[in-house]
Amino acid sequence: MFDLQRLAAGHAAALLxxxxxxxxxFARSISDRGDDYFAEFAERHELLLAEQAAGLCHFHxxxxxxxxxxxxxxxVDVDQGSAELGFRVAERAAGQGLATDTVRRICELAGxxxxxxxxVAAAALDNPGSLTVLxxxxxxxxxxxxxxxxxxxxxxxxxxxx
Ligand SMILES: CC(C)(COP(=O)(O)OP(=O)(O)OC[C@H]1O[C@@H](n2cnc3c(N)ncnc32)[C@H](O)[C@@H]1OP(=O)(O)O)[C@@H](O)C(=O)NCCC(=O)NCCS
Numbered sequence: 665m666f667d668l669q670r671l672a673a674g675h676a677a678a679l680l681x682x683x684x685x686x687x688x689x690f691a692r693s694i695s696d697r698g699d700d701y702f703a704e705f706a707e708r709h710e711l712l713l714a715e716q717a718a719g720l721c722h723f724h725x726x727x728x729x730x731x732x733x734x735x736x737x738x739x740v741d742v743d744q745g746s747a748e749l750g751f752r753v754a755e756r757a758a759g760q761g762l763a764t765d766t767v768r769r770i771c772e773l774a775g776x777x778x779x780x781x782x783x784v785a786a787a788a789l790d791n792p793g794s795l796t797v798l799x800x801x802x803x804x805x806x807x808x809x810x811x812x813x814x815x816x817x818x819x820x821x822x823x824x825x826x
Contacts, residue, residue, distance in 0.1 A: 665728070665729055666726050666727065666728055666734060666762070667726070667727050667728075668724055668725075668726055668737075668766060668769055669724065669725050669726075669727050670716075670722070670723065670724055671712065671713065671716060671723035671724065671725060672713070673709075673710075673713060675709075675725055675727075675733070676705070676706060676709045678725075678727070678731055678732060678733045679709070679725065679733050679736070680702070680705050681732070681733070682732070682733035682734075682736070682754060683697065683701075683702070683705075684702065685754070685755075686752070686754050686755055687702075689754075689755040690752055693788070693790075693791050693793075693794070694752070694788075694791070695812050719742060720740075720741070720742055721738065721739060721740045721741075721742060721747075722738075722739040722742070722747070722773075722774075722778055723736070723737075723738050723739075724736065724737045724738070724739075724766075724770060724773075725737075726753075726757075726762060726766055733754070734753065734754045734756075734757040734762060735751065735752065735753040735754060735757065735762055735763065735766060736751065736752055737749070737750075737751045737766050737767065737770050738750045738751070739770065739774060739778070739780070739783070742778070742780070745779070745780055745781040745782060746780065746781070746782040746783070746784065747774065747778075747780055747782075747783055747784075748783070748784050748785065748786075749767070749770065749783050749784070749785040750785065751763055751766070751767060751770075751794075751797070758793075763793070763794075763797040764796075764797050764800050764801065767797055767798070767801045768801055771783065771801060771802075771821065771823060774823055775823040775824070780823055781822070781823050781824050782820060782821065782822055782823060782824075783803070783820065783821050783823060784806070784818060784819065784820045784821075785798050785803055785818075785819050785820075786809060786811055786816055786817065786818050786819070787811070787816055787817055787819070788811050788812075788814045788815070788816040789814070789815045789816055789817065790814060790815075791816075795817070798819050799819075801821065802821045803819035803820060803821045804819060804820065804821070805817050805818070805819050806818045806819060806820045
């Protein structure tokens with residue numbers, strides 16, 4: 665069984681393990697976080713929780729029965745009813761519909777619990793998994809962008825129309 669949980673102080677060790685175990689896997693499709701991220705993980709975790717408490721972000725983890733993190737789904741830059749969605753799923757949990765299903769649940773939460781009316785997201789054109797997840801959840805292209813030196817798309821979804 666998987667559980668969708670709001671990021672909390674007690675997640676720090678499991679989240680660091682998730683990021684370390686999947687670092688090379690993630691770096692094949694998105695920017696590597698860099699060594700500083702891992703060296704300063706504890707301080708950053710505290711900062712994220714402070715931002716969340718201030719209502720600037722909403723962070724979520726998908727956690728298995730053993731407490732291992734299988735995915736993280738973040739809503740950042742909350743502003744005037746809008747937020748930016750980002751997500752990553754562990755290599756060992758990939759290809760099972762986890763991202764598709766969890767983005768659907770995050771969109772519901774965003775509208776009901778967080779009072780948001782619109783989400784945006786960005787994906788590189790050579791990241792078909794991410795684009796598929798977003799399109800299946802009703803995100804449509806807004807504009808072409810450059811995402812860390814790669815052509816990409818900014819997509820958006822209105823949360824008020826369904
Ligand atoms: C992109 C990512 C979140 C997808 O997670 P996931 O849980 O495997 O996604 P799903 O199982 O819901 O897959 C959605 C669809 O995309 C397809 N897909 C996933 N990865 C793919 C890939 N590399 N190439 C082509 N299609 C892919 C799946 O096959 C699935 O389609 P299907 O149901 O027809 O088989 C995950 O691969 C990941 O974390 N990648 C690294 C980080 C990243 O790219 N994050 C997104 C940044 S915008």
